[in-house]
Amino acid sequence: MYSSLLILHSLFRWVVLASLLYALVRAFRGYTTRMAFTPTDNAVQCRTATFAHIQLTLGFTLYFISPLISAFRQQGIRGGRQLVFFGLAHSGLMLLSVVFITIGSALARRQPAERAKFRTLLIWFCLGLLIMLLAIPWPFSPFANRPYIRPF
Secondary structure: OHHHHHHHHHHHHHHHHHHHHHHHHHHHHHHHHOOOOOHHHHHHHHHHHHHHHHHHHHHHHHHHHOHHHHHHHHHHHHHOHHHHHHHHHHHHHHHHHHHHHHHHHHHHHHOOOHHHHHHHHHHHHHHHHHHHHHHOOOOOOOOOOOOOOOOO
């Protein structure tokens, strides 16, 4: 089960990133051209937040069954960069990223003006994306590197 969830979590990251980038492009275009906030924009915003929540749920599930996190719980910060990255940095920053995406989605829905909706999404989703990109274990990361796509 652990291996399957890990592969799913790794693959689903691309869905979250693509959705977030698409939402940001739509928000930027809507804000700069003063377009109307359409039901499609609302659907993209909701879908992006939903994908982020699904990914967070997969991540929390992995957090509680991962042998890496079990080792972190036993060794603490003495366990090395990789254990500290996954035990503290990755999980905490990803949670913060999803919180920012959720706040942005909720605040945008409450904005009375259409341009303000796009601006709100642009700000909060950008913050969420930036934190997310910092917390992903990229192949070139000095803290913990993982492949772009995990083999099956």
